[in-house]
Each structure stands twice: as C-alpha cells, then as structure tokens.
Amino acid sequence: MFNTHHQSEPNPITGAPRGGAVTPPGPSSTAASAPDSPINSVTPHSSRGPMMRPIAPLRLPALEDRDAAGSVKPRAAGPGGFDRARIERAVRELLAGLGEDPTRDGLLDTPSRVARAYAEMCAGLTDDAGVHLARQFDQECDGPVVLRDIQFTSICEHHLLPFVGKAHVAYLPGNGKVVGLSKLVRTVEVFARRPQVQERLTLQIASALEEHLSPRGVAVLVQGQHSCMQLRGVRQADPVMTTMSLRGVYRDHPDSRREILTLLQTGAAAG
Numbered sequence: 001m002f003n004t005h006h007q008s009e010p011n012p013i014t015g016a017p018r019g020g021a022v023t024p025p026g027p028s029s030t031a032a033s034a035p036d037s038p039i040n041s042v043t044p045h046s047s048r049g050p051m052m053r054p055i056a057p058l059r060l061p062a063l064e065d066r067d068a069a070g071s072v073k074p075r076a077a078g079p080g081g082f083d084r085a086r087i088e089r090a091v092r093e094l095l096a097g098l099g100e101d102p103t104r105d106g107l108l109d110t111p112s113r114v115a116r117a118y119a120e121m122c123a124g125l126t127d128d129a130g131v132h133l134a135r136q137f138d139q140e141c142d143g144p145v146v147l148r149d150i151q152f153t154s155i156c157e158h159h160l161l162p163f164v165g166k167a168h169v170a171y172l173p174g175n176g177k178v179v180g181l182s183k184l185v186r187t188v189e190v191f192a193r194r195p196q197v198q199e200r201l202t203l204q205i206a207s208a209l210e211e212h213l214s215p216r217g218v219a220v221l222v223q224g225q226h227s228c229m230q231l232r233g234v235r236q237a238d239p240v241m242t243t244m245s246l247r248g249v250y251r252d253h254p255d256s257r258r259e260i261l262t263l264l265q266t267g268a269a270a271g
C-alpha cells in the first residue's frame with residue numbers, strides 16, 4: 001500500500017515552515033516495547049483555531065502529454081495517469097446528477113477549474129518522497145531532529161473533501177547523515193497531496209523517513225481537521241484528530257518515547 005512513484009518531478013514548496021529543529025541530548029534507553037501506532041483520538045475542541053493557510057505555489061504536473069510532433073495527447077487513465085478530460089466529464093455528470101444545468105453560464109468553466117484544482121491537490125500522486133530524502137549531507141548529530149507545525153492540506157478519500165492540519169516530525173539520525181528541513185516538509189506534502197486518510201498519511205510519512213534516512217528512531221504526530229466532519233454527518237465545528245506513528249527507539253524505549261512526544265507536542269525538551 002506504500003506508494004513509490006519514480007516517474008515524477010518534485011513539487012517545490014516555497015513556504016518556509018514555522019518552528020525549527022532542536023537538538024537536545026540523546027535519548028536514554030530503557031528496554032521495553034510498545035505497540036506501534038497510529039494512536040488515534042478526536043478531541044471535541046481545539047484552542048488552536050483554524051489551520052488554513054495560503055496554499056504554497058506548486059509546480060503542477062503537466063495536464064496533458066505531448067507527442068514528438070508537439071501535439072497534445074490525452075494521458076492514460078487509471079492509476080498513474082492524470083486524465084483531465086475524464087475529470088471534466090465526471091464533473092459535468094456530477095452537476096447533472098445534482099439537478100444542475102452544466103451548460104449554464106456560471107458552470108461552463110467549472111469542470112476545467114475543478115480538474116486544475118484536483119491536479120494541484122493530488123500532485124503528490126506523481127511525486128516521490130525518496131527523491132527529496134535522497135539529498136542527505138554529513139552531519140554528526142547525537143539528538144533528534146524535530147520539525148513542528150508543518151502545515152498540510154489533503155483530501156479525505158471517503159468524501160473527496162479537504163482535511164487540513166499540522167504534522168510534527170522527528171527522526172534520530174543513525175548514520176551521520178541528515179536532510180535539509182525543507183525535505184521533511186516535502187515528504188509531508190508528497191503524502192498529503194492525494195486522496196488520503198489521516199491514519200495512512202501518518203504511517204506513510206514515518207515509513208518514508210525510516211526507509212530513506214536509516215534513522216535510529218522516527219516519530220510522527222499529525223493533527224487534522226476534517227471538513228467532512230464539519231460540513232456533514234455529525235457536523236462538529238472544530239474537532240481535531242490526532243494520529244501518531246513511532247519507529248525504532250521511539251517505539252521501543254519508554255524514556256525516549258516520552259522525550260520525543262514532549263518535543264513534538266511542545267517544542268521543548270522534557271525536564
């Protein structure tokens with residue numbers, strides 16, 4: 001279920017994340033074990049307020065392919081292919097199914113607008129976290145690298161409605177190699193910008209860091225607000241869902257886990 005795409009170009013993100021790296025002393029080790037996460041909880045109220053931000057400009061995948069002569073040919077439909085014409089047809093059909101008139105003035109350009117919006121919101125489908133995380137550099141580091149408050153927008157795959165939130169990411173370098181902080185942001189974006197559920201988003205971020213950085217530990221905490229819960233169904237105004245995935249020492253050693261969770265949640269070392 002873990003996607004790896006290699007045919008893609010990176011999506012540059014110009015917005016710098018808030019928060020920063022902190023490198024407290026290394027974790028202590030107490031042998032124990034705990035089940036892997038995600039641990040999921042929904043809190044009915046958040047003091048954090050709305051998590052929306054202006055969407056960072058992305059380089060979008062081309063909406064169509066061109067052949068050797070330069071003429072446009074439609075992309076293959078199905079997995080791995082973005083088919084703009086097919087999306088436009090589907091949106092027209094959706095509007096008709098709602099009882100709307102897709103040919104009236106205000107709706108005429110809606111199908112192409114929706115196709116462009118989905119190309120942007122699903123750009124992660126043709127991106128590869130491994131490409132971003134391959135750019136490592138040598139740096140001895142005896143404590144965790146933590147980046148908090150990485151804002152993301154994603155699409156709930158059950159309702160195709162957005163969910164937005166923040167990811168807090170940490171890894172404990174294991175081989176004298178680290179990555180630039182922007183690569184952690186891009187890793188979050190790769191998995192957020194696609195039809196998704198928050199539980200899998202959390203696991204995929206953790207798995208990518210574990211696979212590509214060979215760290216001693218990984219901890220990922222994601223907080224999301226789901227518009228499918230705000231706009232329909234139970235209609236809760238402000239619930240925040242929290243998911244977590246822990247790997248390596250953060251899964252296996254309670255002291256390390258406590259320390260990293262404090263860092264992820266507050267940005268400050270426990271003590």
Ligand SMILES: [Zn+2]
Nearest residue numbers: 156158159228
């Ligand atoms: Zn949903």
